[in-house]
Amino acid sequence: MTESALPGLLPDLEVVRKDFPILSRTLAGGHPLVYLDSANTSQKPQVVIDAMVDHLERHNANVARAMHQLGAESTAAFESARARVASFLHAGEDEIVFTKNASEALNLVANTLAWAEGDWSARVGRIGPGDEIVITEMEHHSNIVPWQLLSQRTGATLRWFGITDDGQLDLDNIDDLIAERTRVVALTWVSNALGTVNPITEIARRAHEVGALVVVDASQAAPQLPINVTTCGADLLAFTGHKTVGPTGIGVLWGRRGILDQLPPFLAGGEMIETVRMESSTYAPVPRRFEAGTPPIVEAVGLAAALEYLDGLGMEHVHAHEQAITGYALDGLASVPGLTVLGPLSAEQRGGAIAFELDGVHPHDVATVLDTRGIAVRAGHHCARPAHARFGVQASTRMSSYLYTTPEEVDALVDGLLYTRDYFKVS
Known part of the structure; x- marks a missing residue:
């Protein structure tokens, strides 16, 4: 999806992304960095x-x-x-x-x-x-x-x-x-x-x-x-x-x-x-x-x-961007067979961190395979073990967007998860 096709995104998103020098990195294997771990730590703009x-x-x-x-x-x-x-x-x-x-x-x-x-x-x-x-x-x-x-x-x-x-x-x-x-x-x-x-x-x-x-x-x-x-x-x-x-x-x-x-x-x-x-x-x-x-x-x-x-940027615009990307991510994740999101399924009820399970694949393995494609997510219980225990899971994979996240990066995540299912031969 192109940025202009998703309402709510920050204006001039590509200009905003250029404020963050690390987002231009190319990782091992020639993959561009897709950073989806901002709930863990956000990237820093050049002005900081x-x-x-x-x-x-x-x-x-x-x-x-x-x-x-x-x-x-x-x-x-x-x-x-x-x-x-x-x-x-x-x-x-x-x-x-x-x-x-x-x-x-x-x-x-x-x-x-x-x-x-x-x-x-x-x-x-x-x-x-x-x-x-x-x-x-x-x-x-x-x-x-x-x-x-x-x-x-x-x-x-x-x-x-x-x-x-x-x-x-x-x-x-x-x-x-x-x-x-x-x-x-x-x-x-x-x-x-x-x-x-x-x-x-x-x-x-x-x-x-x-x-x-x-x-x-x-x-x-x-x-x-x-x-x-x-x-x-x-x-x-x-x-x-x-x-x-x-x-x-x-x-x-x-x-x-x-x-x-x-x-x-x-x-x-x-x-x-x-x-x-x-x-x-x-x-x-x-x-x-x-x-x-x-x-x-x-x-x-x-x-x-x-x-x-x-x-x-305006925190009201940052919030609108997060909701737009989160909604887009929830829709994308719903298209992955065997994937279960933990927490609310409405972008209006949640922030940008989305933890999920992928049937048949351990969260650490999910994160490792995604990393080989340049996609950074987190795996574990995210220092919230009681919340995971409430849903009967030991750990989860978590993607977390932020003000610099694009729909194309979410698409890369979804493609990476489909590849992960094929890699582990999940039926």
Whole structure:
């Protein structure tokens, strides 16, 4: 199919693709790269690469500490990146905490809730015995294990939403599951395995009715959806840079200022303190309280360039492109005999990650054969083993599109899957 024949694609898609130098690669065997693993990590446009190189070449210095021009320039770039993230989320600059990834951001929240003491508001308090934490069966392990550890350390009870047969959260028992003892509801906005887009605002409304804190993993949402933290219902939200056309090594925790103010330090070290004495220390206000030591400076610069790039395209256009490509991919995959998609079958209900089984072929073998044709996908349980167990499978193959994916690349995947069936002589 030609690009113009598929409504919803980004205008000038081939021009956009030229912004990403890696997409012009030719792999072993002379095959052009077909990159369908963006839910794992996205590719980076030249403007992000250039911004990071320029900072290292011309402005490299530590932030906050250095009393010289380079230090001032580096500090200004770092704080400008914080402002850029705030704008992307429609948040306040003092509500943006830089972490090394979304996993660290979620661990920060889970751990500090266990340590919190003192004068807490009715909405936020220390987790203890008898309290309940609610998650979902479709979470990435990074939004399961921290809450398991918190429950084990505090005596709280961990509960979770199940998944329906069509890959949606089962909300039939929401009023029983989110109840008087619920202190935290932590869930993904967009599933990295099933692709499901969850009704965050609806769930947050119920959580707030009982005074619970809502923690959202937006790692898959931030690359695909316009996000406004003032309206989505989250109290705290995490995402990672490398899935939003930015670099690895940088993540973001956003939190309502009134909530962040009540959380104790997570990591200790330089810059997160006000005064250190041998007997005790006092701590800096947020967000610096949660940014111990030398931060990921050049990574923050790269993230700022990445979010500037996404906003330049328009997140509403990125989302429309994802839905168009996802719908086209679902139709294409449906034409492959013996292939079963995990999760919703409607593009309107899901993001760009599509996990599937191919009868008679192990997911690792599927990915290996596709790789010989230049097609990059992921195989395994995608750090979402409970979601796979819910559907009775050990692993799956996952294709994941993004703003640079073309219909022709989806066609290449479908052809590659048909070739894989023939290669393994699947009847």
